[in-house]
Amino acid sequence: MRLSGLQKEVLSLYRQCLRECRKKPDTARQHFKSFARNEFDKNMGIEKRDFAAVEFLLRKGRRQLEMYSSPGVKNIH
Template sequence: MSTAPVRRSGLQRDILNLYRECFRAARLKPEANRPHFHAFIRMQFRKHSDVKQRDFSTIEYLLRTGKRQLKVYSAPSIEDVTI
């Protein structure tokens, strides 16, 4: 009994890709600080989990904001994050 693969919209794929990119970037941080980054990433995504699936403008705005935040926090000079 096999299940059909989940079909996701373009925005859903973009969100999942951003989530994965955030965790990949966290791997480049000092090992002692990675749990702080992991908690921060989860908190940021959960904070906006109540956005309606059809609210495209808000979702696109949050994606752009998330990508900008990822760029900032990926910088080598940022070694830790506070929740």
């Protein structure tokens, strides 16, 4: 199955989130993974042809990733 450009971007963002989780302290790593998984699961029902919504969520996800990637952020709840 071929993926669209937006689908590839979503998968790329998810992989980036998981990579960033590995940089966090062991005690908080699972919290970051769970948070990322929950955020993606929450939006699974969005129609893939709703480009505006998908692009909005990609921008939001990238901003969150940038914020949580900061070395000062040690845990998430």
